[in-house]
Amino acid sequence: MPRTTPAGLTQGTPTKGGVGESTLRPDGTLKVTGEFAYSSDMWHEDMLWGQLLRSPVAHADIVSLDVSEALALPGVHAVLTYDDLPTDVRHYGLEVQDTPVLAHGKVRHHGEPVALVAADxxxxxxxxxxxxxxEYRELPVVTDESSATAPDAVLVHENRTDHHAGHVPHPNVLHRQPIVRGDAAEAARRADVVVTGEYVFGMQDQAFLGPESGLAVPEEDGGVHLYIATQWLHSDLRQMAPVLGLPPEKVRMTLAGVGGAFGGREDLSMQIHACLLALRTGKPVKMVYNRFESFFGHVHRHPARLTYEHGATRDGKLTHVRARIVLDGGAYASASPAVVGNAASLGVGPYVVDDVEIEALALYTNNPPCGAMRGFGAVQACFAYEAQMDKVAAELGMDPVEFRRLNAMEQGSRLPTGQVVDSPAPVAELLRRVKALPMPPERQWESSEGVDVRQLPGGLSNTTHGEGVVRGVGYAVGIKNVGFSEGFDDYSTARVRLEVVGGEAVALVHTAMAEVGQGGVTVHAQIARTELGVSQVTIHPADTRVGSAGSTSASRQTYVTGGAIKHACELVRERVLELGRRRFGSYHPAWAHAELLLEGGKVVTDGGEVLADLVDVLGDEAVELEREWRHRPTVPFDLRTGQGDGHVQYSFAAHRAVVEVDTELGLVKVIELACAQDVGKALNPLSVVGQIQGGTAQGLGIAVMEEIVVDPVTAKVRNPSFTDYLIPTILDTPTIPVDVLELADEHAPYGLRGVGEAPTLSSTPAVLAAVRAATGLELNRTPVRPEHLTGTA
Incomplete structure (x- = not known):
């Protein structure tokens, strides 16, 4: 209710559902009840169905290709091959345009698209x-570094001309980034303790539950409208239009319902294929991958081999880090160059080390293409450097948490790239907090009613009642960059409209942000309510009729698109206040002299005095603005030293894992994965906790079960299904208590910090550390399998 002020005017009431409140998702109920419309649910009365033919081999010349039998089949409207593409632009790619729309002359990986069909x-x-x-003529396959860089190695891409080709030691090396600071060799001679380790990180799939799907509809002007599940509408548009032979304005795109992404939708899947078929047939074309095809239809997390050396003084101070990180990029570039930059620049972790020597590189191989996935290169590095921190602590006889805290970076610390961390970096505090959380009870599977096997390793398989089960506890902490880095023009666009509808002031927010489950549709409305003081906010469907919002990745959308909405709302507010000054300013001097705000649908002074109702100020007018917004600039890392202010912001998370291991059968049960994370400002606390828990669960998956298995001889994928590729279910997911710390970053809107990726880093090494503590085994590979724990590997 309004409050009366001494001046006789009323005070406004803050708008509900603004920044800092736990508002519910508008799509939440629909999703949990199964009523949400995903892209695979789209339908058009006269639509055709598209289907790809994919290569059954990983590397081969295409000797012949005959589509006559397929064309003769009743109901078939079109069959397209590389030779049927409408323009001379027949390749695409996020950064390097090395991926053919359809295979030409040869195939380079198992599952590569070869031909395209449309039928009724x-x-x-x-x-x-x-x-x-x-007809294929199989060629030798390149599967690892030795086969990729041998003097007589088969070249995955002949005659490379991309901008990375000039600074790599071999044509099968896609990108190389060194980080050199100080003199690591000299520091190693001064170290009292030197510890080395070699680590292997498996290929992880994003495993989103909604497979790739889209609907392309030809339009009367010769263009096409694509309804698609993606992470970046404008990047898709940039790659598609030249291949289709259409100007960008004739390729219209609308975001359809997305069933998860995690990086796997940054690259194109069927976008070009569906549009090609629609334009060829003149009919709408729908494409939906089945689960088997989805494993071939998107990139995966890079598998990696990492070699590390850490040195320390006897009193526990790190002297140096030397590392070599080899990422398998697969057959096409995708986002591999940027992943290399992340792995290299964050390869030491959130620690102060003056002398560093790191080499990170990505290979071209005939394995499946790899690209973006939650954590983006920092995950693989964190797995290795955190194992090393435990090894050094053990060698020194120190508590692993205290050893980390002793070397933890803080605000003002300098990264190995030379960049100063100029916002809060509470690494030591996060470790303290997560260690201080209450431990889960011992032997929690026992109760007065007997043994609950669901709480034991092996679960409902009933393999044990506690015999041979050992508990272990492990810790880890990680650092992840937020936003696009290395000089990328990272911006977003927002269009905001404020008007009176039905006697109430309402706002419309229009961006091209892809809502892939991260909760942007909630946060964007919260920002508009806070800045414009209205309760009713409509989020316009994302499409290409507004400027780019960039990708929903790199934990950047709340920062960058949220920043764009905040900026646009501020400008709209100024326009509204100017309108009010012209209409009502003469009635009260506060119009001209006070700081005016919009709050609760009213214009108020900074003291809360209500000057006018927003409905009266607007009248029949609408105020609408579209604006771009950029964060502070970054620069590319030097290709020789890796020096440069390459990142925008950093996020930090720490985990404590509690596991129980059946040492006889090699089965692991993760009991708890506690997390402490600094989020700067929790714009929606409920959503923040959900993001942390979700990232933690994905880190758990790669720790103990998730891996795409590729045959080392044939480079074929062995397990492209959820029967053989395992992901955590509710029975595998532990308790995930979360301690949220809010230390504002003064450079970011509201002081916020990107949230979603950091917990994916530290959860994996924390689980492995706990399993090591329980078993005494070295376990330098992830995911850990039963045979690694029982000595049968």
Missing amino acids: HPETARRAAAKIRV
Whole structure:
């Protein structure tokens, strides 16, 4: 209710549902009840179905290709190969345009698209694709560093001309980034303790539950409208239009319902294919991958081999770090160069080390293409450097948490790239907090009612009642950059409209941000309510009729698109206040002399005095603005030394893992994964905790179960299904208590800090540290399997 002031005017009431409140997702109920419309649910009355034919081999020349049987099948409307593409632009890619729309001359990985079918029924399309006759002449495969860089190595891409080709030691090395600071060799001679380790990180799939899907509809002007599940509408548009032979304004895109992404939708999947078929047939074309095809239809997390050396003084101070990080990029570039930059620049972790020598590189191989996934290069590095920190602490006889705290960076610390961390870096405090959280009870599987096998390793398989079960506790902490780095023009665009509808002031927020489950649709409305003081905010569907919002990745959307909305709202507010000054300013001197705000649908002074109702100020007018917003600039890392202010912001998370291991059967049960994380400012606390728990669960997956297995001889994927590729279920997910710290970053809107990726870093090494503590085994590989724990590997 309004309050009366001494001046006789009323005071405003803060708008509900603003920044800092736990507001519920508008799509939440629909999703949990199964009523949400995902892209795979789209339908058009006269639509056709698209289907790809994919290569059954990893590396081969295409000797012949015959589509005549497929074309003759009743119900088939089109069959397209590379030769049928409409323009001379026949390749695409996020940074390097090395990926063919359809294979030409050869295939470079298992599952590469070769031909394309449109038919009036999905089963007809599948049968037609099976009738396409392709003769392959298999070639030797490149699968690892030794086969990729040997003097007589087969080249995955002949005659490379991309901008990375000039600074790599071999054509099969996609990108190389060194980080050199100080003199690591000299520091190693001064170290009292030197510890080395070699680590292997498996290939992880994003495993989003909604497979790739989209609907392309031809339009009367010769263009096409694509409804698609993606992470970056404008990046898709940039790659698609030249291949389709259309100006960008004739390729219209609208975001359809997305069933998760985690980086796997940054690259194109069927976007170009569906549009090609729609333009060729003149009919709407729908494409939906099945789960098997989805494993071939998107990039994965880079598998890695990492070699580390850490040195320390007897009193526990790190002297140096030397590391070599080799990432397998697979057959095409995707986001590998940027992943290399992240792995290298963050390869030491959140620690102060003056002398550093790191080399990170990505290879071209005939393995599946790898690119963006939650954590983006920092995950692999964190797994290795945190194992090393435990090893050094053990060698020194120190508590592993206290050893980390002793070397933890803080605000003002300098990274190995030379960049100063100019915002809070509470690494030591996060470790203190997570260690101080209450421990879960011992032997929690026992109660007065007997043994609950669900709480034991092996779960409902009932393999043990506690015999041979050992508990272990492990800790880890990580650092992740926020936003695009290395000089990328990272910006977002927002269009905000304020008007009176039905007697109430309402706001409309329009961006191209892809809502992939991160909760941007909630946060954007919260920002508009806070800045414009209105309760009713509508989020316009994301499409390409507004400027780019960039990718929903790198934990950047709340920072960058949220910043764009805040900026646009501030400008709208100024326009509204100017309108009010012209209409009502003569009635009260505060219009001209006070700091005016919009609050609770009213114009108020900074003291809360209500000057006018917002409905009266606006009248029949609408105020609408579209603006771009950029964070502070970054620069590329020097290709010789790796020096440079390459990142925008950093996020930090620490985990404590409690596990129980059946040492006889090699089974692991993660009991708890406690997390402490600094989020700067929790714009929506409920959503923040959900993001932390979700990232933690993905880190758990790569620790103990998730891995795409690629045959080392044939480079074929062995387990492209959820039958054989395992992801955590509710029965595998532990208790995840979260301690949220809010230390504002003065450079960011509201002081916020990107949230979603950091917990994916530290959860994996924390679990492995706990399993090591329980078993006494070295365990330098992830995911850890039963045979690694029982000595049968």
